[in-house]
Amino acid sequence: MMYTIATLGSHTALQIMKGAKDEGFSTLLITQSDREAFYRRFRFIDDIITISSYGDFPEVQHSISRRHVIVIPHGSFIAYLGIEGNKAISLPYFGNKAVLDWEADRKKQLNWLASAGIRLPRKFSRRDRIDRPVIVKSYGADGGRGYFVAHSQKDFEKKISLFTKKDFIVQEYIVGVPIYLHYYYSPITKTMELLSIDRRYETNVDSLGRMPLAHQERIDITPSFVVVGNSPLSLRESLLPEAYAMAERLVVTSQKLIDERGLFGPFCLETIVTPDQQFYVIEVSCRIVAGTNLFIDSSPYASLLYDEPMSTGRRIARDIKIAHRKGIVDCLVS
C-alpha cells in the first residue's frame, strides 16, 4: 500500500503533484471547477476532484479518506480555509498543525523569532511615536495586498485613517534588498537544507523603478505589493552560514516553544539584507511558498545536496517515501 498525495489546485500544486509523481506516488488534486481544464493538461496529476469553491474542501474529505491520502498544505490552504479550517482537516496533513497558531498570531511569531536570536525590524506599538519610516501591514497570507509605507507620524495617521484592515502591524522600514530563503527541515534525518532562493516580483512596486522621474512626479501612483511572480537569486556565499544557522535556531526554538516536534518540512524566511550584510527577518512562512515554483527543474542550491532535480515539492514526497519505508509516516503528519 502506497499513499496518494493530495493538495488544492492553486499556489504550488503543480510542483507538489509533479514532485509526488517523480517519487512514485499517486496524485490527487482537489480544485475549483473553473480550473479543472487547466490542471487536466498535466499528466502527473492522476485524478482530479472538483469543488465549487476551495472553502468546500472539508466536504470532500470523507469521500477520499479511504485512498490513503496525505494532504500537502500550501499558502492557499490558509487563504481559503483559515487556521481553524486547517486544524479541522481530518486527513493526514503534512506538517505540524501546532505551528499554525504560532505563525498566525503575530505576537507569538515575533516572540518565536526573537527567542531564536533572529534580528527583527523594530516593532512599533500603538503608543510609540513613529520616528522613522515604517511599513504597515495587515497580517496573513494574502499575496502581498494590504501594505503601506509611512515616513512619519503624520503620514502614518493620514494613511491609517484610510486603511480598511483592522489587524495590522507597524514595523521599522528596513532599507535593504529583499531575499527569500526556502528551506526544508527533515524530522527523519534531522537535517536542514536550503533548497533555493528568490526575490518576489510585485505589482505595481516593481514597475516604479522603470519610470522616469518626471513621469513618476506627474502620476499619482499608490504603491501596491501584490506578488505575481518570482525571480531567482544566488546569495553571497559568506552569508550562507548565517542563513543556515538562523533556520536551525528557528527549528530548535520551535521544539521548545511549540511542542516536541516543532517546525519541520518546508518553510521560508522573508528577509531584508542591509548594506552591513545583516539579515532582518520580516516573516516566517511555515509551509511551501510560491517562490519555489522557479525551481521545479533545478536550483543551484539543491544541486549542492542532490544529484538529481530536487524541487521543494519533490523533497516533501521524498521524505514521505522514506518515512513509509521505515513505517514512520506518522512523524510527518498531524
Add this chain to the structure above:
Amino acid sequence: MMYTIATLGSHTALQIMKGAKDEGFSTLLITQSDREAFYRRFRFIDDIITISSYGDFPEVQHSISRRHVIVIPHGSFIAYLGIEGNKAISLPYFGNKAVLDWEADRKKQLNWLASAGIRLPRKFSRRDRIDRPVIVKSYGADGGRGYFVAHSQKDFEKKISLFTKKDFIVQEYIVGVPIYLHYYYSPITKTMELLSIDRRYETNVDSLGRMPLAHQERIDITPSFVVVGNSPLSLRESLLPEAYAMAERLVVTSQKLIDERGLFGPFCLETIVTPDQQFYVIEVSCRIVAGTNLFIDSSPYASLLYDEPMSTGRRIARDIKIAHRKGIVDCLVS
C-alpha cells in the same frame, strides 16, 4: 531523407540550431560574414553560408533549395527582410505566413486580440484627448527602440513633434509589471504549451531604479527601452489558467479571422499585470522571441511537460520530426 533546419545568424539562431541538432537534424546557418567566426564556435551548427548582409538572404535561397531545407524565422527575419521579404521566401518556411499581415498591421492585430477576448490598454486615436498617461510606440520588431511616455495632452504634443517615426500607436500607460509569456501551439497534437516566462532587461530604463533620486533629478536622462537581455520569472500559479486560456482563445480566433490554419508554432504574449491581477496584452509576437534564450538548458514550465530539456527551438524541431514521421510536414510550413 531528413530535413536540414536553417535560419539567419541572429536573435535565437543558437537555440534553433541546437534544438534542431538535439532532435537529429542537420543544421545550416546563413549569416553575415562578420559573425561567421562567432557562429563557427558551436559544434551543433553543421554548415554556415555567409552573406554580406541579411537583406541578401533571398539570393542564397536557390543554392540551398535542394538540401531539403526548412527555414525557421525569428525576429531578425522581420527586422531585416520585412513582411514582404518574408512572404517572398520560397523555401519551406516554418509557420503560417498568412499571420504576418495580422501581426504587422496594428489595427488588424488589435482587432484579433480584442476578438479573442483579450484585455487591451485603451487605444487613443488622433482625435482623442489624452486624459491619462500614455505610451507612444512605433510599430514593428525593432528591439525596443522608438518608444516614449507622455503624461498629458501637452506633454504628448511636445514629444510627438520631436518623434521621428511616422507610424505609431498611442496607448494608455498601464501601471503594472511586464511579463512575457512564451507559448508553443502544435497543429499536430492540437495542444497549447506554455514553455517559459521572462521579463526583459532594457537599457537604459532598467538602470533608472538604481539611481538615487538626487542623482536622477540632476541628470537629464531620456528613457530608452532597448532590449539587451532577459531574466527569468515564474508566474503566480493562480494566473496560469488565464495565461493558457488567453493563448488558446488567440489561436481559435486566428483560425476564424485569418485562415483555417491560423496561428501555430511559437508565439509570445507581452503582458502587463496590474495589482488587481489582470493581464493587459501589449502585443503578440507570432514567432520565437529572444526571451526564450534564457531557457536553452531548462525551464520550470517546460519541465512540467517534458522529462528532458525542451527549449522553444527544440520544440519546433520536435514537431518537424513528428510531422516528418507522419508524412505531414506540409502542415507546419508555408
Add this chain to the structure above:
Amino acid sequence: MMYTIATLGSHTALQIMKGAKDEGFSTLLITQSDREAFYRRFRFIDDIITISSYGDFPEVQHSISRRHVIVIPHGSFIAYLGIEGNKAISLPYFGNKAVLDWEADRKKQLNWLASAGIRLPRKFSRRDRIDRPVIVKSYGADGGRGYFVAHSQKDFEKKISLFTKKDFIVQEYIVGVPIYLHYYYSPITKTMELLSIDRRYETNVDSLGRMPLAHQERIDITPSFVVVGNSPLSLRESLLPEAYAMAERLVVTSQKLIDERGLFGPFCLETIVTPDQQFYVIEVSCRIVAGTNLFIDSSPYASLLYDEPMSTGRRIARDIKIAHRKGIVDCLVS
C-alpha cells in the same frame, strides 16, 4: 597520483569543491573555524582544515604540500591575503600570478583594456574638471563597498572630502544597464568560452527602485553597492559576437603586455550596455567571480558548449584533469 583541489571557505568555494568532486578529484577546504560547521554539510568536501582567520592561510601551506594540492584562488584570496600574499603562496596556484599586478594596478588595468580595443568610460584625472556625472570608487575586490556617485565638480568636492578611501578612481558615469560576462579561457585547447551571464543584486541600491517617489524624497538614503546576491541574465544574441571578441582581444593582449602565458582560466568582464548597444567595460576580474554561483546546476550558455552541467568551478577542474592526463599541469598553475 591524482591532485587534491583546495580553496578557502568563502566566495565560490562550494562551486569549486563540487566541480572538483564531479571531475573526480579529492577536495580540501581551508576555512575559518566559525564556518566549519557550515561547510561540513556538503558531502563533496572531503577534508576541512580550520584556521582562525583567512590571513593565516600561509601557515597551513607546509602541512598540506605533500597532498599534491592545487589551490584555486577566488575573490576572497585577494580580499584576505592581498596581492603580495597571493604571490607568496608556495603551493601550485591555478592561474597566472603575473596577471595579479596588472589587475590590481588600475593604471595598468586600464592600459591593458584600452590596448585590447575595449571601450572604457572616460577617466578623470585629478586636474580634470568634472563636466558630467561620475562614479568614484576605491579599488579592489571589496564586494561593492566604497563607491559614490557625483553629478558635478561641486558635488564631487563635497563628497570626496568625506570619503575615507585614499586610493580611488573617477570615471564617467555611464547610463546603461550592468551586465557581467563570465568567461573561461583554456590554455590547453586555446579556446574561449562564455559560460554564463548575470547581474548583481546590491544593497541598498537595488531597493531604491521599489520605493515610491514621495517616500524617497522624505528619507535621506545614502546609496550603497554591497553585493549580496546575483540574478541570471541572457544577452541579446547580436551582442554575443562582440562579447566573445572583447574577451579574446583581452587574452591576446595579455600575452603581449604581461607575459607569454597571459590571462587564462576564469575571468569576468563587468560591463555597462548603453542604448546604442555598446559595451563599456568597468573592470576585469581575473579569476572566478561570485556571479557564477547561480549556475552550479546549469546555464543556457554552458549548455551550448557542453552536454552536461558545466559550472565555472567544474570547468577549472576539467582543465586540470585534461592537463594531468597530458602531463602538462604546469601550464595551468604558477
